[in-house]
Amino acid sequence: MTIKMLDIERQRAAMEPGLTESVLAVLDHGRFINGPEVAELEEQLREYVGVEHVIACANGTDALQILMRTIGAGAGDAVFVPSLTYYATAEAVSLIGATPVFVDVDLETGCMSPASLTAAVDEIVAEGKLTPRAVAPVDLFSIPADYTALRAIADKHGMKVLIDAAQSFGTETPSGRAGRFGDAAGTSFYPSKSLGGYGDGGAMFTNDPEIAKAARAMANHGVYAGQHHYIGTNSRLDSLQAAILLCKLAVFDDELVKRRSIAERYAAGMDGHVAVPVAPEGVAPCWAYYVIRSANRDALASHLELNGVPSVPYYKQAVHAQPAYDGARIAPGGLPNTDIFSAELLCLPSHPYMTDDEVAQVIEAVRSFNG
Numbered sequence: 001m002t003i004k005m006l007d008i009e010r011q012r013a014a015m016e017p018g019l020t021e022s023v024l025a026v027l028d029h030g031r032f033i034n035g036p037e038v039a040e041l042e043e044q045l046r047e048y049v050g051v052e053h054v055i056a057c058a059n060g061t062d063a064l065q066i067l068m069r070t071i072g073a074g075a076g077d078a079v080f081v082p083s084l085t086y087y088a089t090a091e092a093v094s095l096i097g098a099t100p101v102f103v104d105v106d107l108e109t110g111c112m113s114p115a116s117l118t119a120a121v122d123e124i125v126a127e128g129k130l131t132p133r134a135v136a137p138v139d140l141f142s143i144p145a146d147y148t149a150l151r152a153i154a155d156k157h158g159m160k161v162l163i164d165a166a167q168s169f170g171t172e173t174p175s176g177r178a179g180r181f182g183d184a185a186g187t188s189f190y191p192s193k194s195l196g197g198y199g200d201g202g203a204m205f206t207n208d209p210e211i212a213k214a215a216r217a218m219a220n221h222g223v224y225a226g227q228h229h230y231i232g233t234n235s236r237l238d239s240l241q242a243a244i245l246l247c248k249l250a251v252f253d254d255e256l257v258k259r260r261s262i263a264e265r266y267a268a269g270m271d272g273h274v275a276v277p278v279a280p281e282g283v284a285p286c287w288a289y290y291v292i293r294s295a296n297r298d299a300l301a302s303h304l305e306l307n308g309v310p311s312v313p314y315y316k317q318a319v320h321a322q323p324a325y326d327g328a329r330i331a332p333g334g335l336p337n338t339d340i341f342s343a344e345l346l347c348l349p350s351h352p353y354m355t356d357d358e359v360a361q362v363i364e365a366v367r368s369f370n371g
Ligand SMILES: Cc1ncc(COP(=O)(O)O)c(C=O)c1O
Pocket: 059, 060, 061, 062, 085, 086, 088, 089, 138, 164, 166, 167, 187, 188, 189, 190, 200, 201, 202
């Protein structure tokens, strides 16, 4: 039996008949853009994340680039990003004309390393060519970045902290849910995310009224109070997608319980065979992605495939190593931890509709690998 990375059929069954009814309701009222579902979704997300302002938008990449524009980042500015992330974190920086500076990650969490960030910022400051403008840490594979340490470095240099929370919607920390930290955060509703739509979608979260006002306008051609105040873009979330995401949000907490129980079983069953992810004290990740490490990653992936278990080598090639970033700025001392992760990471299926037998099958497949 081959397991799926995602099982949208089983998830859909859990949401029917409400899902079809919600979609039909949009077809009936016909307000496909800025319909009531968008405002309702923003309100529910606001409550869920525990943040003052939520602005829905077209995708996670737009969320990041719009947030960067709200703080005035652009040409001549340095924005510090990890290289161990999805390409879009850095791409958003380049799209607004700023310069991404790639920083190494912490070996425990896979998230941005404060020590590497300090070294990178110091070098940029000493050089005097770029203005350090923002730090954009990523909550990698659902694990929150070290916001406190990163914030202290950002504050020292007058930088904003814009968090890429595309992979952490639903993650709980002792100080609240992911998305409510930093000056603002952006998330993605790409289908494979913890809250994934039936297409593209994203949202911006902030407690800063100025950022919120600019972000809302910029996602809709710079309009507020009937006039175009900014050069914005078209990054609206469709009413249909909002209707679908509302149905998904209704089952989200049940899904989190299942995702966390799968992660517990994986950790108990695989520890000692591969390196399992470890959450910081008091953190309950959403486990949108369950990513293990193995020194023999590619052979393990082949073995898993033979045993009906799909896997994805996230992120086999870090962003600074992509052709588009040939010659990009990286932190002094290089990115040794990023290189280790890139060689060893492997994402396993962890969707909330896995059966107990499927979970056991994944564990057994990992344990039977003699690499
Ligand atoms: C860490 C990270 N940042 C940004 C994005 C971009 O989101 P989107 O695909 O919705 O533009 C993604 C997901 O695709 C991601 O995983």
